Amino acid sequence: MRIRSACFTLTLAALVAGCSGRQAPSPHEAHAATNNAPLRTKNMDPVKGQAATCSGPREKTFNIDVIEQNVDLGMGTSFAAWTYNGRIPAPTLEACEGDQVTINLNNKGTTAHGLDTHALMIDARHYSAIMPGKSMTMVKTADTPGVFMYHCASGPVTDLHIKSGIHGAMIVYPRKEQLRPAREIVVVEDAIYGDRDEEGFIPGTNPVKAQKNDESFSMFNGRMDNDAVRVNPGDLVRMYFINVGPGVASAHVIGTVLDRVYDGKTPLYGVQTYGVPAGGGAILEFYIPEEGVYPFVDHDKLAYLSYGLALPFATGDVSGMGH
Numbered sequence: 001m002r003i004r005s006a007c008f009t010l011t012l013a014a015l016v017a018g019c020s021g022r023q024a025p026s027p028h029e030a031h032a033a034t035n036n037a038p039l040r041t042k043n044m045d046p047v048k049g050q051a052a053t054c055s056g057p058r059e060k061t062f063n064i065d066v067i068e069q070n071v072d073l074g075m076g077t078s079f080a081a082w083t084y085n086g087r088i089p090a091p092t093l094e095a096c097e098g099d100q101v102t103i104n105l106n107n108k109g110t111t112a113h114g115l116d117t118h119a120l121m122i123d124a125r126h127y128s129a130i131m132p133g134k135s136m137t138m139v140k141t142a143d144t145p146g147v148f149m150y151h152c153a154s155g156p157v158t159d160l161h162i163k164s165g166i167h168g169a170m171i172v173y174p175r176k177e178q179l180r181p182a183r184e185i186v187v188v189e190d191a192i193y194g195d196r197d198e199e200g201f202i203p204g205t206n207p208v209k210a211q212k213n214d215e216s217f218s219m220f221n222g223r224m225d226n227d228a229v230r231v232n233p234g235d236l237v238r239m240y241f242i243n244v245g246p247g248v249a250s251a252h253v254i255g256t257v258l259d260r261v262y263d264g265k266t267p268l269y270g271v272q273t274y275g276v277p278a279g280g281g282a283i284l285e286f287y288i289p290e291e292g293v294y295p296f297v298d299h300d301k302l303a304y305l306s307y308g309l310a311l312p313f314a315t316g317d318v319s320g321m322g323h
């Protein structure tokens with residue numbers, strides 16, 4: 001499969017050329033002058049954030065439909081997917097530590113589907129698959145802050161369902177510890193296991209490729225054509241990152257160092273690349289040190305750069321970016 005993107009060629013050119021922008025103030029000086037508006041990619045809504053989520057009602061209800069439909073992946077490619085709410089990745093679920101979470105799942109598909117969220121400690125039988133036309137509800141308190149994967153649970157064929165598009169991020173914000181002001185974004189790394197036909201259509205997951213973890217390509221947030229994310233020098237970016245797989249994601253931002261990484265209770269400081277296993281997540285915080293381009297990549301999957309597996313964070317003074 002060959003996919004060419006003129007836009008991405010420009011992105012690479014910008015990366016190679018580097019930036020000759022003016023000297024920026026130090027990150028901490030500049031930070032006070034920048035806004036903290038959330039960031040987004042075309043496939044993912046901005047987060048509501050800790051303040052809005054934790055100041056709201058302590059009961060959170062999420063209604064999710066399983067929908068089997070074609071999804072546009074960008075670069076002239078579409079995929080006969082299985083989804084939550086018609087989207088890859090699924091909508092981000094946001095709750096606050098201590099919230100009572102209710103998830104209502106409606107199976108509008110043609111085969112059995114379920115839901116497993118890593119954020120809730122609950123009898124795993126509550127995740128079990130339900131038949132088409134059926135609904136199920138799970139209720140549980142979200143006890144552990146962090147960013148968690150959630151995905152389809154369908155017994156022995158769960159792997160096929162996750163790889164067919166049914167996966168997303170669930171954020172549980174800490175209730176007492178106030179997070180630093182930052183520009184927040186959700187990034188889910190996932191992959192497609194199937195080949196395009198002449199029209200660019202992938203008619204579903206190839207089970208043999210899926211079983212071997214032999215992806216056709218990997219993506220961030222379900223797109224191969226993500227626009228550059230606009231930031232300012234000095235911005236602190238907080239990325240809620242989930243790795244669906246295959247394999248460990250080597251999460252790295254070219255041109256900066258991860259200021260803090262949250263994976264469990266104790267933060268790590270000054271990390272160049274952080275490994276996030278399939279089925280795992282981590283909160284990655286990094287500063288935009290000066291004018292320029294800072295692509296988020298999986299350093300173990302740089303071979304997929306030409307399929308769009310790079311999410312550039314770029315300041316406004318950089319030309320030749322975006323689509």
Ligand SMILES: [Cu+2]
Binds near residue numbers: 082153154161162166
């Ligand atoms: Cu499913």
